[in-house]
Amino acid sequence: MPDGLRIDLARLRADLEALGRIGRNPDTGGLDRVSFSDADMEGRRHVQGLMEEAGLETSMDGAGNLSGRWNVGKGPVVMLGSHLDTVPDGGMLDGALGVLAALEAVRTMKEAGLAPACPIEVIATSEEEGRFGGMFGAQALAGTVTPEWLETARDDGGTRLADAMRAQGMDPRKALDAKRPEGSIAAFLELHIEQGPVLEQTGKPAGIVTGISGVFNWTIRLTGEANHSGTTPMDMRRDAFQGLADFARQIPELIAESGSNVSRLTIGKVSLEPDFPHTVPGRAEFTLVARDIDEAVMQALADGARRRIAEVAARHRLDHEIVETSWLPPFPCDGSVIATLQAAARSLGLDAPLMPSGAGHDTQVLGAIAPAGLIFVPSVAGISHAPGEFTEWKDIEAGANLMLHGAMRLAGL
Numbered sequence: 001m002p003d004g005l006r007i008d009l010a011r012l013r014a015d016l017e018a019l020g021r022i023g024r025n026p027d028t029g030g031l032d033r034v035s036f037s038d039a040d041m042e043g044r045r046h047v048q049g050l051m052e053e054a055g056l057e058t059s060m061d062g063a064g065n066l067s068g069r070w071n072v073g074k075g076p077v078v079m080l081g082s083h084l085d086t087v088p089d090g091g092m093l094d095g096a097l098g099v100l101a102a103l104e105a106v107r108t109m110k111e112a113g114l115a116p117a118c119p120i121e122v123i124a125t126s127e128e129e130g131r132f133g134g135m136f137g138a139q140a141l142a143g144t145v146t147p148e149w150l151e152t153a154r155d156d157g158g159t160r161l162a163d164a165m166r167a168q169g170m171d172p173r174k175a176l177d178a179k180r181p182e183g184s185i186a187a188f189l190e191l192h193i194e195q196g197p198v199l200e201q202t203g204k205p206a207g208i209v210t211g212i213s214g215v216f217n218w219t220i221r222l223t224g225e226a227n228h229s230g231t232t233p234m235d236m237r238r239d240a241f242q243g244l245a246d247f248a249r250q251i252p253e254l255i256a257e258s259g260s261n262v263s264r265l266t267i268g269k270v271s272l273e274p275d276f277p278h279t280v281p282g283r284a285e286f287t288l289v290a291r292d293i294d295e296a297v298m299q300a301l302a303d304g305a306r307r308r309i310a311e312v313a314a315r316h317r318l319d320h321e322i323v324e325t326s327w328l329p330p331f332p333c334d335g336s337v338i339a340t341l342q343a344a345a346r347s348l349g350l351d352a353p354l355m356p357s358g359a360g361h362d363t364q365v366l367g368a369i370a371p372a373g374l375i376f377v378p379s380v381a382g383i384s385h386a387p388g389e390f391t392e393w394k395d396i397e398a399g400a401n402l403m404l405h406g407a408m409r410l411a412g413l
């Protein structure tokens, strides 16, 4: 085991900065490589060139996933990577870091003359960020994309996914062919920025993710009675906003009673009717998005929220309705991949604590078809999806070395 092997940070940094110039908005400094845009495709072609320079066999599948394969050893591949698309006006590390660190890890192994027991593939997935719903490329690899969905998916501006792909010379039906055969991926490893403040605040260079939070989305409607704000006595009102405020105030209690230290409950969107300063609101509609790493805790939070909403409605003489728009269970990262990453961190003398992920990643989709693991590096000030997204270079180096040594162990080195 070549314990002393390290990635070349100067080369990785140069790659990140070069890719970070593709799709850059000169006014904001942010990146616009939204999926299937010209800049997204230019970024993919650029990375394809880097893969070829490194001697990898490259291809792009029908979903736009770019693959660079090191054909050594035999059997199922160890797959390393992340996504290349960005949100509008995003940062230069979200996604790109995981792809370029994977490429750097493979280059480092090749230059050291190592002979992995199995092929290693660098993957750059498409449409992770959600222009058309998100994690499209990973879902195509996992075989969960349906022909109906391919035809109906649209972005916020009404552009169809199928048309956006055709505009780039792709045949959307070929996305169905991107599915990987069962058992063809031995393990998947992703390096990603944390996009939160925890690692930076605790002074750790990297984290090993235990799982990705599950999430449920509710729309809640409280209905009372709209009335004149001057003539309706306070004790005779059926004020829907008072009900909303009463429930919102109880969220910390709800988490203390039924949640955990990684529970996250958010009321992010609120609308009132009639939404007029001089009228008691007759109707309040709001969203509740709840996350936790444990599905039993999610269930307890949902039960507690239902009970409290019913109590609030009764107290303010409101009707209430709860519509659950989605329930996504938590995704546990693979135990043996976590143990492999912990062993790799120990060999590097790296203090990389176990931690959950509050945000979704390709890892959870590919985890359905392969044992999957996820490494985090700190996000300065917790900023992401914004031009100010940054990670200290020494932390990028630590995370990339953890990816290298994790991959080496998974590939029998």
Ligand SMILES: [Zn+2]
Binding pocket: 083, 094, 095, 128, 192
């Ligand atoms: Zn990302």
